[in-house]
Amino acid sequence: VLMSDVRCVVEAVVSTQSTGLAKSYSFAHASMSDTSKQCTNDNFKNGITNGNMWYKVFNGMQDWNYVDMDCFEVTIELGCCKYPSDPKSTFKNVWSDNFRSIFVFTAKAHQTIRGKVSSWDGSPILGVTINVEGIEKEITVRHPSGFYWRPLQPGVYNITASKTGYFPLTYKNVAVLEGESTVVNFILISRNQVRKTRTRRKQRRTN
16 A cells, blocks of 8 residues: 555554564565665654554444454555655556565465364354464454464464354463464363263163
């Protein structure tokens, strides 16, 4: 998006995860992280800022996407002049400044935990909450196949899948490596299924 100056805007919240995505773009850019080359009155450390702290937009698409659809958004704003007098040369420079950032940022789509949430018989379970210990933002499994995807910074995490009516399941010390995807599949056991099994066992013993 060609906007008013050179910066990477992290939408929704400040967190290690969202700022990490923004930094991946800014640091790979020709000048975005260089504060001496920022536009007039700008003073963004590492060339990034939190959108809500910069200026507030209420009930915008960014909030809805983040809160309700679990989209992790970064807005890229380029160029100090919104309407350049020589678009051809301007866009040539924009491409040379940004092409490496684009590829580095795109590669971050693979730096995730991902997998499938299913029941004991392999049926996908929707509406499951995926929680990463120490990170407030949770995501919800919505895909019909039970598939989920969650970008993370490199590190070691405890991941929990939970849903009302099922026993929660936690995998501890899950490693996420730079530029790689870690598969974490969950099989959740229905509390109702356990109750039925116990009832049948009691009936067999009684008989």
